[in-house]
Amino acid sequence: MILQPEASFPARPVFRTEGVTRVYRTGAVEVRALRGIDLSLREGEMVVLLGASGSGKSTLLNILGGLDRPTEGRVFFRDTELTHATEAELTAYRRAHVGFVFQFYNLVPSLTARENVALVTEIAARPMPPEEALERVGLGPRMNHFPAELSGGEQQRVAIARAIAKRPDVLLCDEPTGALDIATGAQVLEALHSVNRDLGTATVLITHNAVIQRIAHRVVVLADGRIVRDEPVTDRLQPAELTW
Numbered sequence: 001m002i003l004q005p006e007a008s009f010p011a012r013p014v015f016r017t018e019g020v021t022r023v024y025r026t027g028a029v030e031v032r033a034l035r036g037i038d039l040s041l042r043e044g045e046m047v048v049l050l051g052a053s054g055s056g057k058s059t060l061l062n063i064l065g066g067l068d069r070p071t072e073g074r075v076f077f078r079d080t081e082l083t084h085a086t087e088a089e090l091t092a093y094r095r096a097h098v099g100f101v102f103q104f105y106n107l108v109p110s111l112t113a114r115e116n117v118a119l120v121t122e123i124a125a126r127p128m129p130p131e132e133a134l135e136r137v138g139l140g141p142r143m144n145h146f147p148a149e150l151s152g153g154e155q156q157r158v159a160i161a162r163a164i165a166k167r168p169d170v171l172l173c174d175e176p177t178g179a180l181d182i183a184t185g186a187q188v189l190e191a192l193h194s195v196n197r198d199l200g201t202a203t204v205l206i207t208h209n210a211v212i213q214r215i216a217h218r219v220v221v222l223a224d225g226r227i228v229r230d231e232p233v234t235d236r237l238q239p240a241e242l243t244w
């Protein structure tokens with residue numbers, strides 16, 4: 001089934017960057033990881049961020065997520081400028097608004113799936129119950145299992161449940177299927193897809209796998225720290241329909 005692109009998103013961007021550059025300096029060596037990124041991401045949008053290794057994808061995601069700051073340029077979350085926020089302000093921003101999913105799941109091995117999610121819901125302002133978060137990623141029946149009793153894809157879905165349980169405004173995912181085979185990866189993408197569709201969580205998904213762009217509303221391609229392509233996906237697919 002081909003999904004149509006969303007007819008229109010609310011005009012208000014969830015993220016906006018203006019001329020963002022990021023230079024890493026290590027001794028005398030300078031790496032220009034981002035070179036003038038102008039990007040606007042809309043509420044409810046799912047964006048796939050593609051690009052070769054070293055093109056700047058993680059650097060951009062970390063800046064959007066308040067884990068890092070630009071060297072030059074400006075970055076906004078809705079009407080709030082993050083560019084010059086203090087560490088405490090960035091921590092508050094991440095805690096209230098951002099869910100992160102990384103390639104490695106970072107679950108606490110001695111806690112069950114439900115308890116891993118509960119760690120976050122205990123400190124969130126308006127969380128969903130851990131059980132609901134796990135149901136949303138298809139793990140309701142496995143919520144009392146420990147990470148070692150779950151497959152890689154299931155552990156990643158626990159990590160997604162943990163990220164969404166605080167009802168973040170944005171979900172930032174850095175290679176969430178990087179360590180998974182195709183069938184398992186598709187289940188993880190299905191979990192992200194349904195969260196975006198049902199909860200309207202704006203989602204940025206970094207991948208090396210160009211096929212995955214077909215599940216997004218929009219694809220942005222980076223090369224050498226610059227955006228070289230930014231366009232809507234007109235022939236969207238369900239994650240289960242992907243082959244790679």
Ligand SMILES: Nc1ncnc2c1ncn2[C@@H]1O[C@H](COP(=O)(O)OP(=O)(O)OP(=O)(O)O)[C@@H](O)[C@H]1O
Pocket residue numbers: 024025026031032033051052053054055056057058059060
């Ligand atoms: N902490 C750092 N110190 C120095 N250089 C860094 C640092 N982090 C990233 N870089 C460099 O910045 C550039 C962009 O890195 P980044 O991790 O954003 O790329 P990427 O597109 O996410 O790559 P990958 O797909 O391999 O994860 C690379 O040249 C990288 O070596």
